[in-house]
Amino acid sequence: MGSGQWKPTEVLFKNALVYRRQGDPSEDPFVRADLLVEGNRVRRIAYRPERFDLPCDGPGRVVIEGSNLALVPGFVDAHTHLLQTFGRGLMDGLPLTPWLRLIWDYKLSWDGYYYSTLLGALEALASGTTCVSEMITECAHPDAVVQALVDSGLRASVGLAIADYMEGENTPARATDAALKLAEDFVTAWDCRSDGGGSGAGKSRVDKPGAKSDGNPYSKSDLGGRLLARIAPVGLPACTKELLQGAVELSGAYGVGIHIHACEGRAETESSFARFGKSEIEVLDECEVLSPGTQLVHVVWVDDHDIDLIARSGSSVVQCPSSNVRLLDGVTPVVKMQKAGIPVALGGDGAASSGAYDMLVEGRFAAMLQRLTMGDASVLSPHDVMDMLTRNGARAAGWVDLGDLSEGCLADLVGFNVDSPRLAATDCHALLSNIIFAASTRDIELVMVDGKIVVSRGNHTALNVGDVVERAREVLRRERIPRSQVWRGSGA
Numbered sequence: 001m002g003s004g005q006w007k008p009t010e011v012l013f014k015n016a017l018v019y020r021r022q023g024d025p026s027e028d029p030f031v032r033a034d035l036l037v038e039g040n041r042v043r044r045i046a047y048r049p050e051r052f053d054l055p056c057d058g059p060g061r062v063v064i065e066g067s068n069l070a071l072v073p074g075f076v077d078a079h080t081h082l083l084q085t086f087g088r089g090l091m092d093g094l095p096l097t098p099w100l101r102l103i104w105d106y107k108l109s110w111d112g113y114y115y116s117t118l119l120g121a122l123e124a125l126a127s128g129t130t131c132v133s134e135m136i137t138e139c140a141h142p143d144a145v146v147q148a149l150v151d152s153g154l155r156a157s158v159g160l161a162i163a164d165y166m167e168g169e170n171t172p173a174r175a176t177d178a179a180l181k182l183a184e185d186f187v188t189a190w191d192c193r194s195d196g197g198g199s200g201a202g203k204s205r206v207d208k209p210g211a212k213s214d215g216n217p218y219s220k221s222d223l224g225g226r227l228l229a230r231i232a233p234v235g236l237p238a239c240t241k242e243l244l245q246g247a248v249e250l251s252g253a254y255g256v257g258i259h260i261h262a263c264e265g266r267a268e269t270e271s272s273f274a275r276f277g278k279s280e281i282e283v284l285d286e287c288e289v290l291s292p293g294t295q296l297v298h299v300v301w302v303d304d305h306d307i308d309l310i311a312r313s314g315s316s317v318v319q320c321p322s323s324n325v326r327l328l329d330g331v332t333p334v335v336k337m338q339k340a341g342i343p344v345a346l347g348g349d350g351a352a353s354s355g356a357y358d359m360l361v362e363g364r365f366a367a368m369l370q371r372l373t374m375g376d377a378s379v380l381s382p383h384d385v386m387d388m389l390t391r392n393g394a395r396a397a398g399w400v401d402l403g404d405l406s407e408g409c410l411a412d413l414v415g416f417n418v419d420s421p422r423l424a425a426t427d428c429h430a431l432l433s434n435i436i437f438a439a440s441t442r443d444i445e446l447v448m449v450d451g452k453i454v455v456s457r458g459n460h461t462a463l464n465v466g467d468v469v470e471r472a473r474e475v476l477r478r479e480r481i482p483r484s485q486v487w488r489g490s491g492a
């Protein structure tokens with residue numbers, strides 16, 4: 001499949017190994033089937049042998065021979081700062097608190113934010129991520145970030161981070177009302193769920209450099225299917241209770257969920273006791289932030305009572321293992337949370353902290369960390385990791401009908417090549433384990449988002465990645481980001 005616009009209205013995967021989540025893990029996780037995508041949804045799955053083959057002919061139907069493909073739901077990165085991609089490698093060697101001081105000084109032009117985000121988005125797509133939940137930290141051009149997400153072909157939840165309390169010397173705190181107004185304006189501009197466009201569609205710039213000369217295929221009408229908004233108070237250490245209560249009101253008024261950092265570093269978490277005399281989770285509970293539509297990110301420094309409060313609220317937790325280890329935050333108590341019934345998802349956080357946007361790496365690392373810290377090699381099974389990467393991520397990021405391969409679901413999927421050296425010669429139970437613990441980006445044959453094949457054999461089907469990288473380099477040269485030695489020097 002070459003580059004260019006993706007036009008077929010139906011895609012039939014013929015005779016593929018389709019991931020089928022079972023209640024009973026002893027049942028086969030992959031079953032041979034024909035899978036038909038119509039528009040942006042999985043329309044039919046004909047499992048063998050109990051259901052018949054689907055016919056190959058049909059108007060606009062493209063048939064993909066799937067005998068060497070294992071199809072799994074697209075991965076959801078439930079917490080990203082793709083806009084920080086230009087900051088990758090600049091702050092290596094710092095723990096969270098000095099790192100935070102530096103990231104607040106990360107300021108780019110419109111083009112800078114656009115290309116920083118687009119680079120991260122293309123990297124995420126190539127590694128099987130089909131949906132991200134982007135928290136846009138302090139940024140003068142949030143529309144550049146959203147535009148890059150739209151142009152990349154990803155599905156995305158987007159929230160503009162707001163703060164009204166000086167956590168450190170340079171936290172971008174605003175007056176409470178002004179911060180809430182920013183969040184409200186962002187939601188009204190970009191939440192485009194129901195009408196295929198919404199008011200934000202009018203702001204779309206679809207002709208940015210980097211798109212192929214025949215125009216970007218992701219037109220305004222695509223926004224409705226692939227974008228939804230979140231309210232994103234940055235986290236209690238940089239927020240007042242008034243801001244959190246205002247965020248909850250906005251969330252209710254607009255019917256959008258809340259995306260918030262929580263209990264990330266030890267010092268940051270302990271500041272809650274100094275300010276409020278109670279734990280961060282207790283304060284979030286008191287302000288009614290905890291609810292089924294809320295995604296709590298990190299959640300490292302919690303006790304059993306906090307876990308119980310989260311579980312009772314129905315909130316999701318998003319762990320970010322690479323970022324949390326690299327910044328010395330600690331390890332999210334995922335197994336305890338699982339036992340309490342909390343849906344736990346995974347996040348790559350930003351490349352400036354974690355290093356890469358690769359959800360297979362995050363899932364694998366998460367499982368290994370839990371096994372090591374719990375002293376139990378059986379915890380976080382491949383089924384559990386697949387749940388975290390897919391359905392739990394979709395739930396955390398506010399999407400319904402996503403994160404599963406069943407009839408009626410949104411058609412976001414990843415096709416792994418089972419003829420690769422890492423995935424060959426296995427039964428279907430081992431195949432699932434090997435995808436989680438051995439596979440890499442090199443084994444990904446295709447990535448489909450919203451019914452469109454966006455990545456085929458490592459190539460983006462609409463954007464020339466080489467051209468984007470070249471343009472990004474030019475833009476980066478003009479940005480006023482200190483060189484890495486300066487960051488290290490000032491933060492040491």
Ligand SMILES: [Zn+2]
Binds near residue numbers: 079349
């Ligand atoms: Zn974050």
